[in-house]
Amino acid sequence: MVASLYGVDAEQPILCVVAESAPGQLEPITLELLSKGREMAGQAGWELACLLLGHENRDLADEAFAYGAQQVWLADHPLLEHFTIEAYAAAAFQAITRFKPGVTLFGATPNGRDLAGRLAVRLRTGLNADCSDLELNRNSGVLVCQVSGFGGGVLALIEAPHHRPQMATIRPGVFSRGSPDYSRSGQLLPVEIEIREENLRTHVLRRVSGESVDLTSAPVLVAGGRGMEGDFEVLRRLAEHLGGEVGATRPPVDEGHIERERQIGQTGVVCSPDLALCCGISGAFHFVVGIEKAGTVIAVNSDPQAPIFEFSDYCIVGDVHLILPALLARLEKVPNA
Amino acid sequence: MPELHTVVCMKVVPKPEEVRVNPQTRLLDRANARSEMNPPDMNALEIALQLKDRYGGRVSVISMGPPYFEPVLRVALAMGADKLYLLSDRRFAGADTLATTYTLAQGIHKMGGADLILCGEESSDGATGQVPPGLAEWLDLAQLTLATQLDLDLDSRLVFGRRAVTGGYEELQVPLPCVVSVRTASNEPRFMDYRIKERAMQEDPITVWTADDLGADEAMIGLQGSPTVVSGLVQAPSQERKRIYLEGSNEEIVKQLLNLLREVL
Numbered sequence: 001m002v003a004s005l006y007g008v009d010a011e012q013p014i015l016c017v018v019a020e021s022a023p024g025q026l027e028p029i030t031l032e033l034l035s036k037g038r039e040m041a042g043q044a045g046w047e048l049a050c051l052l053l054g055h056e057n058r059d060l061a062d063e064a065f066a067y068g069a070q071q072v073w074l075a076d077h078p079l080l081e082h083f084t085i086e087a088y089a090a091a092a093f094q095a096i097t098r099f100k101p102g103v104t105l106f107g108a109t110p111n112g113r114d115l116a117g118r119l120a121v122r123l124r125t126g127l128n129a130d131c132s133d134l135e136l137n138r139n140s141g142v143l144v145c146q147v148s149g150f151g152g153g154v155l156a157l158i159e160a161p162h163h164r165p166q167m168a169t170i171r172p173g174v175f176s177r178g179s180p181d182y183s184r185s186g187q188l189l190p191v192e193i194e195i196r197e198e199n200l201r202t203h204v205l206r207r208v209s210g211e212s213v214d215l216t217s218a219p220v221l222v223a224g225g226r227g228m229e230g231d232f233e234v235l236r237r238l239a240e241h242l243g244g245e246v247g248a249t250r251p252p253v254d255e256g257h258i259e260r261e262r263q264i265g266q267t268g269v270v271c272s273p274d275l276a277l278c279c280g281i282s283g284a285f286h287f288v289v290g291i292e293k294a295g296t297v298i299a300v301n302s303d304p305q306a307p308i309f310e311f312s313d314y315c316i317v318g319d320v321h322l323i324l325p326a327l328l329a330r331l332e333k334v335p336n337a
Numbered sequence: 338m339p340e341l342h343t344v345v346c347m348k349v350v351p352k353p354e355e356v357r358v359n360p361q362t363r364l365l366d367r368a369n370a371r372s373e374m375n376p377p378d379m380n381a382l383e384i385a386l387q388l389k390d391r392y393g394g395r396v397s398v399i400s401m402g403p404p405y406f407e408p409v410l411r412v413a414l415a416m417g418a419d420k421l422y423l424l425s426d427r428r429f430a431g432a433d434t435l436a437t438t439y440t441l442a443q444g445i446h447k448m449g450g451a452d453l454i455l456c457g458e459e460s461s462d463g464a465t466g467q468v469p470p471g472l473a474e475w476l477d478l479a480q481l482t483l484a485t486q487l488d489l490d491l492d493s494r495l496v497f498g499r500r501a502v503t504g505g506y507e508e509l510q511v512p513l514p515c516v517v518s519v520r521t522a523s524n525e526p527r528f529m530d531y532r533i534k535e536r537a538m539q540e541d542p543i544t545v546w547t548a549d550d551l552g553a554d555e556a557m558i559g560l561q562g563s564p565t566v567v568s569g570l571v572q573a574p575s576q577e578r579k580r581i582y583l584e585g586s587n588e589e590i591v592k593q594l595l596n597l598l599r600e601v602l
Binding site: 085127297314 | 433459465503520541566598
């Protein structure tokens, strides 16, 4: 069997969250992972560490402590100012092989997935992607990852009992963010990182930040599926009136009717709105996992057999192209309806 | 200038809409699901074929799986790919990302390497997106993931691409050879070329390699080479929903909806 670079005998009882940051602050996904990590580490009697990769990023340590980190591994290097896979993978590899954490968690974001994917091979260890829940066994130190299977209702429990670190990626919104406590502090451990500029093969020519959407914290989700036949304008206006955001299943995204950032479900965003209004959505499992945490679910679909009704509090068998414009007209007439 | 050799990694998956859950066992029943090419991999193949149209060279397709995947994979030949390599061996079965990327890397080594290796963003059945960076690591190559646009400068052997990131994009430059994952739905895959379809579907030779052909390390392939194990299956916690049907004319339904919205929000 393939052996990881360091094994169970060498691991430290440390759960490490590899942080992502925007200028001056940690990304929401990192705060979510720290909050969950704190709970898991606490139950198992482990320490929670946060690996900070960046440049002149010392100030972020306080935020990591406030969200529960007991150690911050600070990798501060000019070549880490912006994400490139070579620099970040080299730095994370050096930190991980130095501290030998038993568990390492990443966000299932573009950068987190790239980093985790490369590191897992470099460390010769297992990687569980897109976990919907995690549990750290107190006795064995084994991380049990819950991963949604292909299709309905079944979750697989996956572990890598003989390889370290046990790695997992988690999508934004899966875990909730705890409340920060800025009176907390911890150990700040600077990590000497060696990166040579000539080893960086990626050159970033330009960075463009668009309008960033955060569906995970929207109070109302107005989601459309194939049954909308591309008419997302009515959903946008509904969302605007209800103070929410528009989301979609995969087909309208693939067909280009709406941005990929708004895809809900297994390969998209997991939301926890007070209200989810599902329009013209059949209710495939891939989608439904994204609204399981919604307070109230209302579905409109012309097919009485659509599985979405199984997952809804209020079911409307009807034509989205008639009902939604009528609803919108009423909302536009009655302010704050 | 040597010709451009592009390798496209493709996966055959069961059609998601045909996979059923067995109501007794609650396990996935793929038996009656037909196979298809993983749709995101078709976007990668389309980019490879577009680059071939522009710069010449050849396109090879590599896949891992049982022999019965062959007819599905032949569609790539009918679309314009030049060669098809199927890595097929019982010992490859049960591979997780680590073993899969190792095996694919061995296959690419065996075919003499490539200038450009293209993958789909993720598979429709696994959807982890971990193969492209893992493959790049095994091959010790640069990577460009989630690419929506791709340009080559063959003289300077550089790739220029746009990479989708959270809340925006980056424009990156990486050297050839490299691994690129193509953003799902970033292009419209072409139809099969009916002039070559029959030959592609029936006659064109394909290359099948076993673990021994690859000289693969037994400890690195299939179950042996996979650190992750499935230790159990659980039923997804399903929140009990009220499932109340709103009845009446559209007008009455809208009225009830408005009341509901007032209640909830």
